[in-house]
Amino acid sequence: MSKIDVVVTGLGATTPLGGDVASTWDGLLAGRSGVRTIEADWVERFDLPVKIGAALAEEPTERIPRVQARRLDRCEQVALIAARQAWADAGFTEPTDEHTDVVPERLGVSIGTGIGGPVTLLNQDDLLEEHGIRKVSPLTVPMLMPNGPAAHVGIDLRARAGVHSPASACASGAEGIALGYQMIQTGRADVVIAGGAEACIHPITIAGFAQARTVSTRNDDPAHASRPFDTNRDGFVLGEGAGVVILERADLAAARGATVYARLGGFGITSDAHHITGNHPEGIGQIAAMNEAVRMAGLSAADVGHVNAHATSTVVGDIGEAAAIRKAIGEHPVVTAPKGALGHLVGGAGAVEGIATILALYHGLVPATLNLEELDPKVELDVVAGEPRKVELSAAVSNSFGFGGHNTALLFTPA
């Protein structure tokens, strides 16, 4: 089977930096932080050690009508918002019974999430406990199921070639894009709406991450809490948001004169088979994922001029990834870690950061890693700090890793 060229023709996102791709990208370039004090009574009530998060910059109900919004978990809302933006950005119109820009049988969806709708689950459980079954919403299951975000997008934009929802924790969004690429490569679809979504800022997730000692407790200084690769990092900051891209067969995109942001050259997906939360100490899975992405794209590591790191701002994780990047790609790539500004969007992270990688290629501009003031001496890489850096790129890799030992690397090349 000859390889099919796959390009990115549309981008959509809603993040702690902004309600769309343009404001998110501007925020990354300007060095704004999406991390804020959590304004909810439960922080005090449970005396949580973590009082900060990266909540959405724009409430989803600003863009989704009330009646539709009440049928959707917040995670489904953000997926839908990002997907509709990406769809319009690709130059497609809203599908109707009379007209669809893409034949539904040739349109797929692959949108991952880390945990789907736990907030719905917990709210409905409260109602059950307090009032009995009568008050439990008949929409409980469709709102909490992790395939809900992808399924709603599929219904909204009329995709009948299959709807997938990979769940690989913090790699879900990147895996969503990788599986979308595979759908096109294997001939199952011509266009795939691909990405990831998460919206699970809730006392139970904050408490769980806090008990695992993985999150920052820099409560008195939220904007400086997430600091990947910095010596004084102390954990990640839980965020929420979604990113979606339109993947399209290159020949079809060219035929309709679509704007092409980048080409998705390949991906690597590996698994550590080591520990449920800890990375393999030699980084074998991360290295193999990057190597495979480079190989699939038909390139060599020397071609990769930029790596968008997964780096979450945890003490151990960032060092492990830095070593893996050096081994797999080398010491030459210009590295950035967008979680300094965005926080950690869990299932949305890989997709939003994939979009940042695409835009870095497209504009020849790599945003700085926010809050990187003193590079950890164990990080022997060229990490951009302070100001964005102009750089001509012929290939860029975006890394995403997740609890469970999931490793995904996406490789993009210029249009």
Add this chain to the structure above:
Amino acid sequence: MAEKAEILSGLAEIVEEVAGVAQDDVSLEKSFVDDLDIDSLSMVEIAVQAEDKFGVKIPDDELANLKTVGDAVDYVSANSK
């Protein structure tokens, strides 16, 4: 027993809240499914809210018979205390 006009306007408020149908469109002859485009999940929500609002019980086998807004108004009128 509540007045039918009162029941209709109360029911219309619920339908608007749950399904986003303008209250003026919720008239007696309309079918919930065919005319107002309300799905089975929203019907359950509407029934629960109607039970609370009008103090009636709407068992599932009765709910299945309430095809039109008028059916629901008649049922509530006949069964509310």
